Amino acid sequence: MDAGLETIIAAETVLSRIDGAKGQLIIRGRAIEDLARTEEFESVIHILWTGFFDDLPNVSTLKTRLGAYRVEAFENLSDDFSRLAHHPPLEMVRAGLSLGNDGSDLDTALQAVARAGVLLAAHARLSRGETPIRPNAAHSHAEDIVAMMTGTPSSHLAKGLNAYLVTVAEHGLNASTFAARVVASTQAGLLSAIIGGISALKGPLHGGAPGPVLDMLDEIGHADKAQAWVSNALDRGERLMGFGHRVYRARDPRADALKRTVSHLPKTAGRLQIAEDVEQEILKALAIKKPGRTLETNVEYYTALLLEAIGFERTAFTAVFACGRMAGWVAHAQEQLATKRIVRPKSVYIGPSLAA
Numbered sequence: 493m494d495a496g497l498e499t500i501i502a503a504e505t506v507l508s509r510i511d512g513a514k515g516q517l518i519i520r521g522r523a524i525e526d527l528a529r530t531e532e533f534e535s536v537i538h539i540l541w542t543g544f545f546d547d548l549p550n551v552s553t554l555k556t557r558l559g560a561y562r563v564e565a566f567e568n569l570s571d572d573f574s575r576l577a578h579h580p581p582l583e584m585v586r587a588g589l590s591l592g593n594d595g596s597d598l599d600t601a602l603q604a605v606a607r608a609g610v611l612l613a614a615h616a617r618l619s620r621g622e623t624p625i626r627p628n629a630a631h632s633h634a635e636d637i638v639a640m641m642t643g644t645p646s647s648h649l650a651k652g653l654n655a656y657l658v659t660v661a662e663h664g665l666n667a668s669t670f671a672a673r674v675v676a677s678t679q680a681g682l683l684s685a686i687i688g689g690i691s692a693l694k695g696p697l698h699g700g701a702p703g704p705v706l707d708m709l710d711e712i713g714h715a716d717k718a719q720a721w722v723s724n725a726l727d728r729g730e731r732l733m734g735f736g737h738r739v740y741r742a743r744d745p746r747a748d749a750l751k752r753t754v755s756h757l758p759k760t761a762g763r764l765q766i767a768e769d770v771e772q773e774i775l776k777a778l779a780i781k782k783p784g785r786t787l788e789t790n791v792e793y794y795t796a797l798l799l800e801a802i803g804f805e806r807t808a809f810t811a812v813f814a815c816g817r818m819a820g821w822v823a824h825a826q827e828q829l830a831t832k833r834i835v836r837p838k839s840v841y842i843g844p845s846l847a848a
């Protein structure tokens with residue numbers, strides 16, 4: 493029995509390869525750092541979905557259709573925005589996706605990605621007491637989310653968000669992707685698979701870590717206080733958010749891709765310096781307190797800084813993550829479906845014997 497399934501190979505995939513020892517993530521033959529620097533999110537969707545939809549168009553048409561679906565999503569959902577925005581952002585996205593065509597076709601997939609972006613931006617506006625802004629189909633997905641949130645498309649912020657969406661789009665058989673594949677294996681449909689993924693992503697051990705990273709940085713306040721704070725937290729048996737990973741035994745390559753992205757955004761220098769200093773203290777303390785285990789910085793640490801700099805509330809961080817990871821969930825769901833095999837492992841019964 494292997495409770496965390498870490499020794500089990502449960503899928504063959506053409507999508508990504510993680511070398512945990514080297515700290516390397518390859519997406520369909522491309523290094524993640526290269527994709528994050530050069531590609532639009534729509535191109536990465538195209539890379540991931542190639543081979544999984546017979547009618548996948550070229551990137552430019554895919555971008556146009558995604559834009560049209562954002563406009564459609566705004567029109568269809570705007571009556572529900574206020575009611576849904578009473579819930580946390582991830583729950584608004586999950587609820588807003590749940591009623592819709594649940595097919596295994598390209599339109600279902602594009603509609604889901606479009607709707608998630610529109611819901612995320614509407615939540616940001618409504619939580620500040622502002623009116624949601626209509627999407628613009630001519631924008632890229634990242635540009636449009638920034639424009640719908642802020643009212644002014646900012647190329648800096650859109651570039652930052654685009655790099656983030658690309659960086660988190662795909663990452664092997666993590667908990668949410670596995671959940672999405674299990675749902676897909678039952679032929680439930682892509683929306684159901686995505687909602688399964690969202691639900692798994694919600695937990696603090698997976699996609700829910702970056703909000704608490706900022707709480708931690710706020711509590712520490714200054715790098716001088718980091719050593720004592722970290723030592724006390726570890727003595728209390730707490731886990732430090734943004735550190736450790738099931739697969740990586742070296743630094744998560746996504747952490748540096750995002751750190752670079754943050755450093756290009758305006759007014760982040762002070763926060764970044766504190767985060768770098770605190771990171772060094774945490775790594776030192778983890779090496780001392782957990783000597784048997786290599787615990788390095790994971791993607792969530794610099795995600796927190798990046799999403800804060802773009803203007804997202806920390807309660808929305810996991811929802812932004814879902815908007816990016818959805819691209820990977822869809823590809824994995826289609827890959828799983830093609831195996832025509834329902835996922836059904838065994839359990840070992842350890843309850844009482846049959847009563848006489």
Ligand code: ACO
Binds near residue numbers: 666733736
């Ligand atoms: N802080 C302190 N100690 C830690 C941390 C951490 N962040 N991560 C692991 N450890 C310790 C554990 O307490 C355990 O110590 P012990 O042997 O003394 O009990 C040891 O390291 C091994 O931990 P495991 O639970 O076996 O590690 P696992 O691979 O199961 O966990 C996980 C991976 C869940 C990511 C873990 O490192 C963690 O909780 N990190 C903090 C949350 C976080 O940052 N999550 C985001 C991950 S990235 C993503 O999902 C997108």
